[in-house]
Amino acid sequence: MRQIGENLWVHEDSMSMMGTRLGLRMTIIRLADGAVWVHSPTAMSDHLKHQVDGIGQVKYIVAANNAHSKWLQEWCEAYPDADAYVSAGIPRKVPLSNYHILQKGMENVWKEDLLWETMPHVPLFNETVFFHQPSRSLIVTDMIQNYPEQEPEGMAGLLTKYVFEPIGFKGCCVAPPLKMGLTIKDKQAFARFIDHIRQWDFERIVVTHGDIIEDDAKTIFSDLTARFLQ
Template structure:
């Protein structure tokens, strides 16, 4: 069951989705963002399960024009959103087309924003990993950087038993946010990753929205730096 949308900043809202099982049964919370662009249309980032209540709230904000997956793990609910909004353009993150051959994509995320949202959002592809490439976005009006899995910040009591122990070792829990250690290890080309991070840190970040865990509502740039000490310090 999806929760109602909450305002995160000017023209940006967040919606909490259901908990979904991940590798070895780790339960992950889900979160989406809805951004109202300058032309009044909506950009939906990492859609969560679509309930009637959520659809009603989204429709009250404007017309859904873009549906975006930030990386190839964030795809579970794209199909139901595309069915509900057939006129919206569906954009694939790197590698997602191979995973979701059942979906018809209208475009692919690149290392620069699509012209449809370039007036309101900037974006960077964080290359360097042989496992996965993530698109990170910046919403100018709210000065919000938006991360999917490159920054996770789950409550210390989120996972129970052995999963909690593993998650702490993985470096994805408060007060030390970050990417899972196994994903960090996959960044064999750290020069490329640092270049992407440098572009991100050039943004005037005040807030940081993430898919999994507690976001940052102030001191956003410091939050990002803290989450990437594994990359900046190596």
């Protein structure tokens, strides 16, 4: 785990996918009231839990995309008093007892620290993105990804070159299902969602897959999402 900004930490991990390793990143924030907010939890371990507990008391566990729930339950069990905030599709996959659905119109209980916006009419993802104001960081799950140019060796490299890259998982990119547009059911509403995010004053994009975007983050975001405003 490492600190990358004011009251902002990340934990780097990975998981196996089709014979290759997919990088993952969990984001941890200490809120203004001292509570700890965990986004996109990675695999739990005693060492990781000890590090997170050193930041403060975990009160919020956030799984903001339908595809990112693999370790959610074990985090909820490790922190039974924490509230889970999840995307709309997750309760159908994970047995949760204390949770809230991230959705438009919901009260922002983190308003001193975070702004957030949920993708409208994208049921595949139902992703919510966050803007951590103190560190000026945009936090995303699958929406924006940033893969290193160097391909891995062996079978993982072949899968990357001949399977993942051709369908769009290459370099700094929008998630291919969004790029193709087939998953967006209301393109005008999605354009408003993008325009809202563009108004946030972020200087960093903390992605869940790939390298954190530290330079020219707003320009990169604008360039990648211009297709949705046309």
